[in-house]
Amino acid sequence: MLLLVSVLAASCSTVKDGAVSTYEFVFDSEPTATPVFPKKDDVLVDAAFDAADEMHSNVNRTLLPADSPVYITRFVNIENTADRSPFGKVVSEQIAVRLFQRGWRIADGAPPEDAVSKFDKQAEEHEDKDLILRETDYNIQPSMLVGSYEVGDESVLVHARVVRLRDKLVVAAHAWSLPMNDRVRDLLGLTEPADSMRPTVRTEF
Numbered sequence: 001m002l003l004l005v006s007v008l009a010a011s012c013s014t015v016k017d018g019a020v021s022t023y024e025f026v027f028d029s030e031p032t033a034t035p036v037f038p039k040k041d042d043v044l045v046d047a048a049f050d051a052a053d054e055m056h057s058n059v060n061r062t063l064l065p066a067d068s069p070v071y072i073t074r075f076v077n078i079e080n081t082a083d084r085s086p087f088g089k090v091v092s093e094q095i096a097v098r099l100f101q102r103g104w105r106i107a108d109g110a111p112p113e114d115a116v117s118k119f120d121k122q123a124e125e126h127e128d129k130d131l132i133l134r135e136t137d138y139n140i141q142p143s144m145l146v147g148s149y150e151v152g153d154e155s156v157l158v159h160a161r162v163v164r165l166r167d168k169l170v171v172a173a174h175a176w177s178l179p180m181n182d183r184v185r186d187l188l189g190l191t192e193p194a195d196s197m198r199p200t201v202r203t204e205f
Contacts, residue, residue, distance in 0.1 A: 007124055048084040048091055051160055051174045052098030059172035068141040070104055071111040072096045075147035116166050154180050
């Protein structure tokens with residue numbers, strides 16, 4: 001009898017030492033219910049940087065010379081263009097940061113109405129005054145980083161592209177999906193549902 005009591009005491013002590021909740025203390029196991037939107041590491045920056053790297057690698061430099069300015073605008077919600085949540089601005093700015101690190105010429109905000117004619121005029125002046133620039137085919141193509149996103153139940157689908165202002169040609173593009181974690185929900189201005197726990201095992205038969 002004394003031996004049995006000792007074994008039970010040791011067993012209870014082990015459960016208690018390792019338990020992080022009452023459930024684990026009593027049942028010696030983790031609960032089988034998990035949050036509908038579990039907390040995850042912030043994947044926004046990595047995803048945005050990967051997207052920028054993809055656009056950097058597939059950009060058509062014949063259509064968009066390296067010195068061309070790229071203006072940055074907020075990404076828009078496909079289903080609600082009036083949505084002014086921080087998500088669209090944060091994602092576009094993260095991509096802009098990475099493109100800048102890659103050597104792109106980044107211009108903040110919407111382009112001026114005369115952006116194309118302005119750079120055409122500068123090109124003409126350079127060609128008239130600088131033989132070297134004329135021989136190297138001085139060419140500036142102002143463009144804009146635009147994007148959109150679609151909010152789903154478990155993820156957000158994001159599209160980004162760089163478009164020339166002159167003729168609306170797409171010179172680089174990429175699409176990716178973000179998991180609907182706490183960080184994404186916050187930036188979208190969404191509130192977590194009251195029923196935030198979903199059982200992972202069947203509870204009705």
